[in-house]
Amino acid sequence: MTTVPEKVEQAYGSLPAGWRLEKLKFFADVRNSNVDKTIADGEEPIRLCNYTDVYYNDRITPDLEFMQGGATEAEIEKFQLKRGQVIVTKDSESWDDIGIPALVAEDMPGVVCGYHLSVFEPNGVDLDGGYLAWLCRSEPLNDQFKLGANGVTRFGLGQYPMKNAFIALPPLDTQRRIARFLDEKTARIDGLIEKKRALLDRLAEKHQALITRAVTKGLNPAAPMKPSGIDWLGDIPAHWEVLPLKRVLRSSTYGVSASLEPAGGVAVLRMGNLVGGEIDLGDLRFLDEVDENLLLEAGDVVFNRTNSLNLVGKTSIFRGDADFPVSLASYLVRFRFTDRYLPEYANFVMGTEVLLALARTLALPSIGQANLNPSRYAQIEFPIPPVAEQSGIVGYLVEQTSRIATIWDRIDTSRQQLADYRAALVTAAVTGQIVELA
Secondary structure (H helix, E strand, C coil): CCCCCCCHHHCCCCCCCCCCCEHHCCEEEEEEEECCCCCCCCCCCEEEHHHHHHHHCCEECCCCCCCCEEEEEHHHHHEEEECEEEECEECCCCCCCCCEEECCCCCCCEEECCCCCCEECCCCCCCHHHHHHHHHHHHHHHHHHHCEEEECCCEEHHHHHHHHHEEEEECHHHHHHHHHHHHHHHHHHHHHHHHHHHHHHHHHHHHHEEEEEEHHCCCCCCEEECCCCCCCCCCCCCEEEEEEHCCCCEEEEEEECCCCCCCCCCCECCHHEEEECCECCCCCCECCCCCCCCCCCCCCEEEEEEEECCCCCCCCCCCCCCCCEEEEEECEEEEEECCCHHHHHHHHHCCHHHHHCCCCCCCCCCCCCEECHHHHHCCCEEEEEHHHHHHHHHHHHHHHHHHHHHHHHHHHHHHHHHHHHHHHHHHHCCCCCCCCCC
């Protein structure tokens, strides 16, 4: 008789009569795929079910846009998708992304499970694939997968912890009732969650449009306009100027280049600390000391000069609200402005999608990333309203974006509550806590 660890028993709780805890390997074949997208000599062209197909879908269906790849006859035989299989993510840069499942909805000749994924093929006699897919999403089983993964900056889940993970095994007809119940209930919940996401998307669009209009057109709809001569700006109020950013920059300074530590006397900002135009002082790294000239002051705008292209050009303003000295990493740049340009206004302008799109066209490709030299960035023409008008626009935007943020938080909290309820419902169903299903 297999001994079940106490922690696993506690995680599953008291199971109904007729249910038992067993190791997955006795009821499903577990196979790790190494099939990739390259087509080598001796391989046949296939369609490849890859990591993102599994990560973003509860079910793998023939209508997904699979990438092309190559596999040998033996690999096709071993990893071709079949109805009732469960495909699971086994490698990831994030611990939270280990063990994400997707159910194969039907036989798919010519579609092969790709690398970074594992195939669970239940025997169909004692274990149903639909039930297993839901079980993989439940805390008691998914936590076993996460704890079985090895790694620090990248995590990998081997066959042993998957095969030896304990599953709750009710009678087969009960498994199928649970799977049907969860299919129906979660579809309704997912519909509500999707509506919340759509609201958040529209709110984000409104937020961006509000800022872009204010910083490029001003607040007076009756103000006379003139062509700016700049494509990304279009018409601007007639009394505004247009100048290269360098004309209103007092200085631009690269951050410190050094190995960072979990603790120290000076916090050093990294790209992840630039969030939505503000400095996030969580998840910091430190140095014991930094040259005084590299310490941030209230009103400094921090600019991300190198990273993947979609992250280059991000800016955030430092408001001086830290209780400790703060500096910045070498791939960030500190902008300080003359009295003609308010840093709060500059930060709003730099966060507009139209300017970010333009700035990224100036980025130079590098190995695996892009580099936006601050000197090239400073050549971009910026709108320059009178300082008093800049102040009025900043005040207006702070008020309006704060209102939008409040609405956003309310909708997002509701979305998260639905997601939490969904997760709790799955765990309750597959552990026998819903009486009518047990």
